Amino acid sequence: xxxxFLEIAGHIVFDADRGAKVDLLRGSTLFLGLNTFEPGQxxxxxxxxxxxxxxxxxxxxxxxxxxxxxxxVVPGMLVWAPASEPHGVVEALERTVMLVGMAxxxxx
Amino acid sequence: xxxxFLEIAGHIVFDADRGAKVDLLRGSTLFLGLNTFEPGQxxxxxxxxxxxxxxxxxxxxxxxxxxxxxxxVVPGMLVWAPASEPHGVVEALERTVMLVGMAxxxxx
Numbered sequence: 549x550x551x552x553f554l555e556i557a558g559h560i561v562f563d564a565d566r567g568a569k570v571d572l573l574r575g576s577t578l579f580l581g582l583n584t585f586e587p588g589q590x591x592x593x594x595x596x597x598x599x600x601x602x603x604x605x606x607x608x609x610x611x612x613x614x615x616x617x618x619x620x621v622v623p624g625m626l627v628w629a630p631a632s633e634p635h636g637v638v639e640a641l642e643r644t645v646m647l648v649g650m651a652x653x654x655x656x
Numbered sequence: 657x658x659x660x661f662l663e664i665a666g667h668i669v670f671d672a673d674r675g676a677k678v679d680l681l682r683g684s685t686l687f688l689g690l691n692t693f694e695p696g697q698x699x700x701x702x703x704x705x706x707x708x709x710x711x712x713x714x715x716x717x718x719x720x721x722x723x724x725x726x727x728x729v730v731p732g733m734l735v736w737a738p739a740s741e742p743h744g745v746v747e748a749l750e751r752t753v754m755l756v757g758m759a760x761x762x763x764x
Binding site: 550551552553554555556557572573575576577578580598599600601602604606612614615617619621624625626627628629630631633635647649650651652 | 658659660661662663664665680681683684685686688706707708709710712714720722723725727729732733734735736737738739741743755757758759760
């Protein structure tokens with residue numbers, strides 16, 4: 549994949565039935581995407597072995613869990629889920645958009 | 657490093673003499689930090705072999721180059737510099753803050 553300039557706003561979609569995922573950029577060592585949630589939607593806690601992951605809240609508000617800590621996350625906050633640490637979205641409190649990064653990339 | 661919740665705003669610093677770098681989070685496969693620039697400051701084009709990198713403009717405006725493309729980047733834009741692709745900041749046009757991610761992490 550070549551270098552590029554990408555406007556996030558043009559890639560945001562929501563799914564009325566469940567939290568939605570959007571692939572943005574996939575390299576050999578790093579993946580970036582979006583996770584979007586309507587209010588009340590969630591992402592069950594899960595683990596990625598060997599993969600560090602972050603979320604950056606871009607808009608909205610969501611109750612998130614990493615390890616044994618739960619916080620209400622707002623724009624400008626990073627959520628860091630290092631390899632093997634359980635993490636998830638307990639519940640979106642508003643319509644929420646998160647940038648997500650994973651290294652290495654998950655299976656396509 | 658354990659999971660954590662981090663407010664980016666509390667970590668922003670500027671250097672009057674040159675673009676500044678701040679380490680935020682460093683895992684086994686992924687690094688996150690900030691690059692900050694006063695107007696007119698720059699980051700010489702450079703290459704990371706084997707390392708994918710992104711910038712996300714959080715505030716300000718900067719003229720950036722990736723490969724042979726130059727763009728004026730504003731908040732909400734991702735700049736994707738995959739492994740071996742030259743990239744840099746030609747010039748910050750305003751006081752600018754960027755989130756930067758690299759996989760794998762650069763030397764500490």
